[in-house]
Amino acid sequence: MERLSLNQITTDNWNMREAVEGCARASIPWIALWRHKVQQAGLAESKRYVRDAGLRVSSLCRGGMFPAATKSERQARIDDNRRAVEEAAELGTDVLVLVCGPAPDRNIDDARKMVEEGIEQLVPYAVSCGVRLGIEPLHPMYAAERSVINTLSQASDIAERYAANQVGVVVDVFHVWWDPDLYRQIARANGRILGFHVSDWIVPTPDLLMGRGMMGDGVIDIRRIRKAVDSAGYTGPIEVEIFNRSIWDAPGDEVLALMKERYTQHV
Amino acid sequence: MERLSLNQITTDNWNMREAVEGCARASIPWIALWRHKVQQAGLAESKRYVRDAGLRVSSLCRGGMFPAATKSERQARIDDNRRAVEEAAELGTDVLVLVCGPAPDRNIDDARKMVEEGIEQLVPYAVSCGVRLGIEPLHPMYAAERSVINTLSQASDIAERYAANQVGVVVDVFHVWWDPDLYRQIARANGRILGFHVSDWIVPTPDLLMGRGMMGDGVIDIRRIRKAVDSAGYTGPIEVEIFNRSIWDAPGDEVLALMKERYTQHV
Secondary structure: OHHHHHHHHHHHOHHHHHHHHHHOOOOOOOEEEEHHHHHHHHHHHHHHHHHHHHOEEEEEEEEOOOOOOOOHHHHHHHHHHEEEEEEHHHHHOOOEEEEOOOOOOOOOHHHHHHHHHHHHHHHHHHHHHOOOEEEOOOOOHOOOOOOOOHHHHHHHHHHOOOOOEEEEEEEEEHHHHHOOHHHHHHHHHHOOEEEEEEEEEOOOOOOOOOOEEEEOOOOOOOOHHHHHHOOOHHHHHEEEOOOOOHHHHOOHHHOOOOOOOOHHOOO | OEEEEEHHEEEEEHHHOOOOOOOOHHHOEEEEEEEHHHHHHHHHHHHHHHHHHHOOOEEOOOOOOOOOHHHHHHHHHHHHHHHHHHHHHHHHHOOEEEEEEEOOOOHHHHHHHHHHHHHHHHHHHHHHHEEEEEEEOHHHHHHHOOEEEHHHHHHHHHHHHOOOOOOEEEEEEEHHHOOOOOOHHHHHHOOOOOEEEEOOOOOOOOOOOOOOOOOOOOOHHHHHHHHHHHHHHOOOOOOOOOHHHHHHHHOOHHHHHHHHHHHHOOO
16 A cells, blocks of 8 residues: 555545545555646645645646647747646656647647657756656557557657656556557666556446546456566556546545555456 | 448448449449448348449458457357358458457457467468458557457568468558557558558547548548558558448438548548
8 A cells, every 4th residue: 555646636526635635534645646736726735735644746747748830839838847847846746747748730740759859858957856757658549639659669769868767657557558569668668667557448438538447347457567567667656547427426535445445456 | 533432331321222322323433341231231132232333342341359258259259250251252352351359358468369369260261262351450449349459560460470362451540540650560561451441530539439530520641641551552442431420320422422522632
């Protein structure tokens, strides 16, 4: 349990204070924060809630969204990413998760170059703030709307241009479980894995975004992936990150209790 | 237009006869047939409709679905695939499209081996019937429900174990457009591409299965992919295959007219 982290999107109906207090009640030692939730609660207040509850912040979600149609728009994205870096540092986590963004047009190759350029521009500032950038490959079904970085291989190709303590990758079982190259790519990412996220792929899959399930309710061999990630040197927090309407609508304390049970059984 | 083929699922509300006659009215020279539609109309009748209308059959959808929990169940799948091969030959097409099937449990690696074994068992019979097997990689979002073969690379890894006139690959833009390795893999498949399917990826994507769009309505650079497929030596029919409720509900003749227009503009 010392690695368990609540990614606060899993209890989306809870505000910042409720999520932090819920973790404390459930003896969950880590929490992953989302920027829009931090903004709602206020940065200083969020920091105080977390500190008062004795929690640690596993990561801040999310930076990224680099591709844009114009140079000025791309610069605006960089500026926003710099603020995200500052927020991560202020909140006491050294991991900013990057969801890299979709293409502004039909040219996915160009968008991928924009991601590379955006990260290149962001790294020096992140380093100066002591924040590492975790590139999270998103499932290919999100290529058009959320990220053109869709495999662990792509994420590592970019990360490896930098020092291991500057840029790494985030492994989320929901995004990568299908990849025929998965275990080779996890081994390749040795020393560069900055986060590990769990949920499950439920069948039938009801929705592209809201179709994730609680661990054990789907088809992903989560334990095998967790062991591979462990073998690749990752000993940090394990975030439970679930977008699912029925989980969101359930009482938060019940979700956390079920999450702990399933974590023990399936992670 | 001499390469245009109506994959009959695009006009799902039409029965076999209506689809064949619709193609004839629209001067579309090819049609791709689905087994459940052939069964509804009868094999001999389907064949007669197609012949009387002067159409050619670009492919039969679908064989595959190889993985299963028990040996006897896997054998039953092989038997069904042999019937699919016979139907393809009878209908006058030499391409059976393989949708390879999902895993029966959480072991996706084993399921992928079952696909390899199933194809190995099927090839001699297909060869004896003059039917080529076209492995169609399906988008990774279908890995849990339809196919554990999710990239062109995987499909070619299997196809290359056989002669090029025995086993090949089918490229569907909807399934492969996101792949960072796409153009290299299309070039690799030179001489082995047995089919090319077009539709579009619409944003926002409304549904995993029914979310495909008409060419031009989405984000896929279809023409670039078509040119790459051409450069890899494929000169055969180009199937329009769209699962979309509003297209299904539109009058078939209108769908075919729009399809021809968009084919000219975007394919």
